[in-house]
Amino acid sequence: MFNFQIEKPKTALIDYQTTYDFIALGLGPAGMNGALYAKRKGLKTLLVGYDLGGQLNNTSDVDNYLGLGNIDASIMIQKFTEHIKALEVPMLTEVRVTSIVKNDLFEIGLDNGETLRTKTLLYAFGGNPRKLGIPGESTFASKGVSYCVTCDAPFFKKKHVLIAGGGNSALDAAIDLSRIASKVTIVHRSQFKADKTTVDQVSKLPNVEIHLETQLLEIVGDVTMTGARVFNKITQTESLIEADGIFIEIGHIPNSSLLQGLVELNDAKEVKVDRFQQTSIPGLYAAGDVTDNPNKQIIIATSEGAVAALIATSFINQKGDK
Numbered sequence: 001m002f003n004f005q006i007e008k009p010k011t012a013l014i015d016y017q018t019t020y021d022f023i024a025l026g027l028g029p030a031g032m033n034g035a036l037y038a039k040r041k042g043l044k045t046l047l048v049g050y051d052l053g054g055q056l057n058n059t060s061d062v063d064n065y066l067g068l069g070n071i072d073a074s075i076m077i078q079k080f081t082e083h084i085k086a087l088e089v090p091m092l093t094e095v096r097v098t099s100i101v102k103n104d105l106f107e108i109g110l111d112n113g114e115t116l117r118t119k120t121l122l123y124a125f126g127g128n129p130r131k132l133g134i135p136g137e138s139t140f141a142s143k144g145v146s147y148c149v150t151c152d153a154p155f156f157k158k159k160h161v162l163i164a165g166g167g168n169s170a171l172d173a174a175i176d177l178s179r180i181a182s183k184v185t186i187v188h189r190s191q192f193k194a195d196k197t198t199v200d201q202v203s204k205l206p207n208v209e210i211h212l213e214t215q216l217l218e219i220v221g222d223v224t225m226t227g228a229r230v231f232n233k234i235t236q237t238e239s240l241i242e243a244d245g246i247f248i249e250i251g252h253i254p255n256s257s258l259l260q261g262l263v264e265l266n267d268a269k270e271v272k273v274d275r276f277q278q279t280s281i282p283g284l285y286a287a288g289d290v291t292d293n294p295n296k297q298i299i300i301a302t303s304e305g306a307v308a309a310l311i312a313t314s315f316i317n318q319k320g321d322k
């Protein structure tokens with residue numbers, strides 16, 4: 001795999017006295033595309049965040065972004081960044097947002113001690129897949145270990161894959177994978193937490209094997225993963241399950257803490273949005289993996305960022321202050 005050096009865009013000289021029309025928080029696909037759309041609409045725009053590319057930095061290659069074919073994730077970041085630079089979208093990078101307060105304007109506190117002010121705000125701080133935290137998990141990341149069935153299932157055509165987890169997302173993953181892989185083995189440390197209908201559906205699939213009350217101990221392999229060591233809590237025995245891959249489907253951690261108490265979140269602490277990416281506060285939008293959209297994908301995050309920017313433009317136009 002190639003590792004291309006991404007030229008960091010120059011951070012704009014920021015006038016902290018300015019009132020922005022639109023600030024996009026988050027340098028992942030959602031924030032970047034939101035800022036791009038807002039800038040093209042003529043809004044006084046700023047893109048703010050820490051690491052350029054967001055979760056793309058943890059990805060090897062991407063195979064499902066229309067028009068780009070199979071692309072190395074670092075090249076994808078480079079392409080997104082070049083587009084942002086070409087449209088001269090002002091950007092403040094390598095800062096962490098520490099607070100968000102809503103008065104007449106949104107006031108955004110930064111870890112450099114400064115405060116930004118804006119009429120509308122796009123919150124796109126993404127999230128991260130929950131990890132098992134066992135030996136071999138990071139060693140074989142993208143070498144058999146995956147956190148995204150939608151992204152990676154086709155790479156396991158006619159192979160044997162494990163699924164870690166026992167909730168609805170794990171069982172939905174098993175149903176999807178049963179159509180592609182030759183065999184799917186679900187390993188879960190306790191009993192299923194998924195809906196009964198989904199459990200019944202999975203139990204009837206001929207190429208799905210279920211190991212409940214079974215703890216994953218280690219993912220093993222050489223160049224790529226070759227299996228996982230597990231411990232059966234009932235028989236108190238350890239064994240090795242040989243497999244070509246494992247999908248870890250044990251949840252997603254949204255970076256929504258800065259909105260807690262400010263907007264409505266769901267039980268999973270994801271930001272609730274409507275189909276225009278509006279949160280429960282007028283002028284405050286959320287897009288991408290931090291929202292309650294269960295489909296966490298680059299193309300979805302970018303499109304949601306665009307929707308948010310367009311709706312923010314209408315919001316500003318209707319208020320009449322340009």
Ligand SMILES: Cc1cc2nc3c(=O)[nH]c(=O)nc-3n(C[C@H](O)[C@H](O)[C@H](O)COP(=O)(O)OP(=O)(O)OC[C@H]3O[C@@H](n4cnc5c(N)ncnc54)[C@H](O)[C@@H]3O)c2cc1C
Pocket residue numbers: 025026027028029030031048049050051052053054055056058059060061062063064095096097098124125126127128129147148151152255287288289290296297298299301
């Ligand atoms: C291993 C892996 C492989 C994947 N493969 C694919 C794939 O093949 N295809 C696909 O479509 N999707 C894939 N995804 C999912 C995809 O990466 C996400 O859906 C997408 O990145 C979400 O974009 P986002 O902009 O919502 O958030 P993110 O990409 O998570 O970006 C959020 C940004 O906000 C920043 N941030 C958070 N908190 C703060 C703060 N307080 N201050 C400043 N900045 C902050 C973060 O540093 C980050 O830059 C994969 C994900 C992973 C983890």
